Amino acid sequence: MTNPLWLVRVRMFTTRADSPTAYRSLWDGLSTIVRTEGALGLFRGTSLALVGVSNGAIQFVAYEKMKKWGFDRKKRHYQKTGQExxxxxxxxxNTAYTFMSITSKLAALALTYPYQVVRSRIQDNAAAAQFPTIPATVKRTWAQEGLRGFYRGLGTNLVRVLPGTCVTFVVYENLAWLLRSTAEKxxxxxxxxxE
Structure with missing residues (x-):
């Protein structure tokens, strides 16, 4: 449902403001795409957006595995020292939760970030001739830039997403613990x- 918004966003980012093909607003972008490419043009790159769902799945699986390992280690320590x-x-x-959230996000991005590069190139109106389809985009990116080409912009993306990821996981874990402990008490x- 949000793919048309992402499409207009990518095209606004990749087109100079003084270009005759630049969109003046979101509505201008949406109506121009429908007029020039048809309604289906709004969904260019949608199949790749579905790949993005795997990013969250990979992140949560990695995070939960690390959290289980952390609790197992802590329980063993408590048993060794005779603590209840x-x-x-x-x-x-909080440091452990922060470390686990960063590590799990890095793992997820390492595996799924290339789809974002391919998707952006397919959605870029100015590069439509160079990157018309997913296979052509993958082939051309590999031929011209190699593996590094699939990770362009990753550093900027990390700066954008890691702080929010850390805050979200630390707040979630603390609230979940607070609710559990309050209910148990x-x-x-x-x-x-x-009695």
Whole structure:
């Protein structure tokens, strides 16, 4: 549903403002695409956008595996030292959550970022002759730039997404822990009152 918005965005970024083909606004871009390419033109690159869903899936799988490893390690430490595992211990440090969120996002981007480059090149109106289809875009990018070509702009993308990723995961984990511990304490008080 949002592909037309991304398409206009890419074309606005890749076209000089003084160009006769530059879109003046979102509405101008959408109407121009429908007029010149037909309604299906709004969905150029959609199949590649669906590949983007895998980015989140890879990130969450990697994050959950690292989190499980972190908890297993912490539990072993508690067992070795004879400490009791309790609600307060059932949480990793914010540093650990930050490290895991960065690492999982890097893994996901390393595997899926090339689709973003291919998608942007297909959606770029100025480069439509060079990159008309997915296979042609992949072939030409590989021939002209090699593997590095598929990771163009990755550094900028990391600067854009990593801070938000870290904040999201740290806040989520802390809120989830707070809700769990509050519910467990409430349940313990209820049990004590019943006894």
């Amino acid at each position: 595992w309790n609600t307060d211990a059932d949480k990793l440090s 409430r349940e313990a008080r209820r049990r004590n009152m019943e």
